[in-house]
Amino acid sequence: MTAPLQIAKRTSHVFHQPISVLGFGGSLYASFDERQVLQDFKDAIQAAFEAGINHFDTAQSYGDGQGERIFGGCLSHFERERYILASKMLLKKGKDETVEGVKASLRNLATNYLDLFYIHWPAGNTDPRPMMEGLEECRRQGLIRHIGVSNFSVEQLEVLREAGTVDVVQLCYNLLWRRHEEDLIPYCAKHGIGIFSYSSLAQGILTGKYPKEYQPAEGDARRNSVFFRPDVWPTISDAVAAMQRLADESGATLVELAMAWLLRQPAILSIIVGARSSTQIRRNIQALFASISDNVLDRLTDISDELKATIPDTGNIFQYYPE
Ligand SMILES: NC(=O)c1ccc[n+]([C@@H]2O[C@H](COP(=O)([O-])OP(=O)(O)OC[C@H]3O[C@@H](n4cnc5c(N)ncnc54)[C@H](OP(=O)(O)O)[C@@H]3O)[C@@H](O)[C@H]2O)c1
Known part of the structure; x- marks a missing residue:
């Protein structure tokens, strides 16, 4: 019998344990559709664990807590200390409601601590600092171990950092969306903030499986994506x-x-990819073992450079601007 592939892990000053270069994205766990059965999710997580993935990412807003509950249920078979579990919450205005919100995530995920908790999105002109103070309080109480933010600009991050320590930034980064290369990525690198990419396959587009006439189905969140x-x-x-x-x-x-193109960027600690089955996650794990020459990656950058100029700068790929 051949030994299962074990994916690489990167060490950083951020986490007390090395983190797998591939992170498992849980947004699909928010709901079931006609393509999905719970067993697929369980099998996908099992396959991820067997290959050494120890980074699991979810959020309260994935199905209004449903995503966390299903994800938590699938993870409950594994020893808690063996994996890095992250969740996110939309911006709260106050410290107390932040602490209550974190406790809600813990209940949903059936765990007594989270390795990482993010402010999912900034919102209009709402001051994010009271929420940051709430997260620092959660850290003091041992409810969370690290604090992250997602979808924040450098300016918004600077304000937030007045109220606490940001350990990780999760940002959209892939061959089709590179707007953070100029500012946020160098800023994080300079300040020792770990970076995770999300939508690393550009919402599945970089599998090459969507034909030119493709449009996401009714109810698929990708219908709001700038890419489509x-x-x-x-x-x-x-x-x-x-x-x-x-x-x-x-x-x-x-x-x-x-994947090789993203992982060539040394600032990226872990790339988060969504998978709806063990077949998809196994293929993605297998993909990490390919050896791609610098010449090919440079030519890929050239194609991406040309495309970059044609994609409208909508701020984020979802064209989503919470108030
Ligand atoms: N912080 C944030 O605001 C934020 C935003 C978005 C995402 N995220 C995180 O990032 C994760 C991934 O993002 P994402 O789902 O937007 O994009 P993604 O990882 O780029 O794409 C996931 C999609 O790619 C397809 N796929 C993956 N592996 C495949 C394979 N081997 N063969 C064929 N198709 C494959 C699947 O498409 P089909 O569904 O068509 O099968 C899957 O739904 C989320 O689950 C979430 O954890 C965070």
Whole structure:
């Protein structure tokens, strides 16, 4: 019998244990659709664990707590100290409601601590500092071990850091969305803040599986994505086809190229990818073992550079601006 692949882990000053370069994204656990049964989720998590993935990411807003509950249930078979569990909450205005909100996540996930808790989104002109004070209180009480933010700009992060210590930033980063290269990524690197990428396969587009006529189904959150806008998608589709040709030419898959490209960035600690089945997660784990030359990755950057200029700067890929 061949030994299972064990994926690499990166050490950082942020976590007391090394973290797997691939993180398991839990947003699909928010709901079931006709393609999904609970056993698929359980099998996917089992496969992830067996391969050494120890980074699991969810949020309260994935199905209004439902995502956390299902995710927590699937994880409950594994020894708690063996994995890094992260969740997120939308911005709260006060310290006390923040502490209560964190406790709600703990109940949903059936755990007594979280390794990482994020402020999921900034909101309008709401001051994020009271929430940060609440998170620091949770850290003092041992309810959470690290604090993160997601979807914050450098300016918003600077304000937040007046009220506490931000350990991790989770940002959208992939071959189709590179707007943080100029500011947020260098800022985090300079201040010793760990960086995780989300939508690392650009919501599945970088699997190359969506044809040019594809539109996400009714009810699929990707319908709001800038990538699938009728004025944007045809250009993306052409660029992805060019990336696919490069992959074919180099004897690799597009997923292998997309992951290798992200992991070449030393500032990125872990790339978060969503998977709805053990087949998908196994393929993604396998993809980490591909050896891709610098020349191919440079040519990939060239295609991405050209595309970059054509994607509208909507601030975030979801065109979502919470008040
Ligand atoms: N902080 C934030 O605001 C934020 C925002 C978005 C996401 N996230 C986190 O990042 C995670 C991943 O993000 P994401 O789901 O947007 O994007 P993603 O990881 O780029 O794409 C996930 C999708 O890719 C497809 N896929 C993955 N592996 C595949 C494979 N081997 N073969 C074929 N298809 C494959 C699946 O598409 P199908 O569904 O079509 O099968 C899956 O739903 C989320 O679960 C969440 O934890 C965080």
